[in-house]
Amino acid sequence: MAETQESAPVVAADSNEAKPSEATQNTAAAAPAEAAKEDTATGGATPEAPKKPVNQALVEAMEKFRALGQKAYVLGATGEVGKELVKELCKAKVFSKVILIGRREIKYEDDLYKEIDLEQKIVNFDELESKHEEDFKGCDVAFCCLGTTKGKAGVEGFKKVDHDYVVNSAKLAKAGGCKHFNLVTSQGSNKNSYFLYPKTKGLAEEHVQELSFQRVSIYRPGLLLCDREEKRFFESVFHKLAKPLEYFMPTAGTAPTVSVAKAMINNSVTPNDKAVEILTNKDIRILAGDVNPRK
Numbered sequence: 001m002a003e004t005q006e007s008a009p010v011v012a013a014d015s016n017e018a019k020p021s022e023a024t025q026n027t028a029a030a031a032p033a034e035a036a037k038e039d040t041a042t043g044g045a046t047p048e049a050p051k052k053p054v055n056q057a058l059v060e061a062m063e064k065f066r067a068l069g070q071k072a073y074v075l076g077a078t079g080e081v082g083k084e085l086v087k088e089l090c091k092a093k094v095f096s097k098v099i100l101i102g103r104r105e106i107k108y109e110d111d112l113y114k115e116i117d118l119e120q121k122i123v124n125f126d127e128l129e130s131k132h133e134e135d136f137k138g139c140d141v142a143f144c145c146l147g148t149t150k151g152k153a154g155v156e157g158f159k160k161v162d163h164d165y166v167v168n169s170a171k172l173a174k175a176g177g178c179k180h181f182n183l184v185t186s187q188g189s190n191k192n193s194y195f196l197y198p199k200t201k202g203l204a205e206e207h208v209q210e211l212s213f214q215r216v217s218i219y220r221p222g223l224l225l226c227d228r229e230e231k232r233f234f235e236s237v238f239h240k241l242a243k244p245l246e247y248f249m250p251t252a253g254t255a256p257t258v259s260v261a262k263a264m265i266n267n268s269v270t271p272n273d274k275a276v277e278i279l280t281n282k283d284i285r286i287l288a289g290d291v292n293p294r295k
């Protein structure tokens with residue numbers, strides 16, 4: 001098994017002094033100039049909003065990465081993190097093609113989604129190995145944001161999605177030539193935990209690492225902040241309780257879904273020779289350009 005390393009953030013917040021491997025800011029800053037100018041959702045320049053300093057190291061990393069013409073796929077693109085990820089990928093335009101692999105088709109009406117070569121492949125996750133090997137061929141980078149809840153799917157259903165679907169997708173990705181697997185799990189993931197959620201997430205992390213990708217990046221966000229389509233009672237209670245935490249200590253235990261998405265992209269374009277990196281909630285917020293690591 002590859003050795004797990006708690007990594008220091010490879011990309012930091014908003015400084016021009018940062019070394020390339022400690023670069024900063026958000027995907028909009030590093031996207032082609034026109035896209036960055038028009039961007040509001042990612043915190044880019046608007047007439048009213050104060051401009052964030054451009055992170056030159058990240059801009060250069062993105063340009064270099066873009067020139068490679070790599071392809072990516074996204075698993076879980078219909079979810080809250082996945083949706084933001086697709087949006088940010090359309091803004092950043094760092095991949096020559098993005099394939100969304102999921103169980104249902106998404107209708108994209110906004111012109112933003114026409115800005116990149118976006119393809120959708122519909123799969124049955126229970127038949128990945130027998131029927132969908134071809135769908136996973138030829139991508140360099142994978143982003144996996146799959147997940148469900150025990151409340152929605154039951155204990156076995158939760159294990160199936162959050163572990164089996166994740167690991168089986170990773171197996172096909174590896175066989176199909178993917179070099180870098182990005183996986184969203186959760187703060188507190190722990191394969192030795194007594195509790196179902198952290199244990200399942202920890203086991204998924206371990207079993208993905210065992211596949212020996214050139215690079216595995218594991219993102220462990222805290223409570224996800226978003227306007228969730230599906231109403232979840234406990235999560236909405238936690239959201240209310242987490243508001244002061246997000247305000248006073250944004251790195252502690254909360255992460256907007258858009259920040260997770262930006263962190264994944266900014267990290268992917270930044271070279272790193274560690275085989276396995278674990279990104280904590282704080283690392284995610286720094287990678288996304290939400291906070292300055294020096295403050």
Ligand SMILES: NC(=O)c1ccc[n+]([C@@H]2O[C@H](COP(=O)([O-])OP(=O)(O)OC[C@H]3O[C@@H](n4cnc5c(N)ncnc54)[C@H](OP(=O)(O)O)[C@@H]3O)[C@@H](O)[C@H]2O)c1
Pocket residue numbers: 075076077078079080081082102103104125145146147148161162184185186187220221222223224225235
């Ligand atoms: N909620 C939190 O506060 C929190 C905190 C930390 C980490 N996380 C983790 O972060 C990750 C992303 O979270 P999220 O909130 O973006 O998730 P989400 O909105 O629930 O989306 C999950 C994705 O997984 C897919 N999926 C679920 N069940 C499936 C099934 N049976 N077959 C095929 N696909 C299925 C969904 O597809 P459909 O749209 O077709 O259902 C969707 O694309 C998850 O692993 C989650 O556990 C969540």
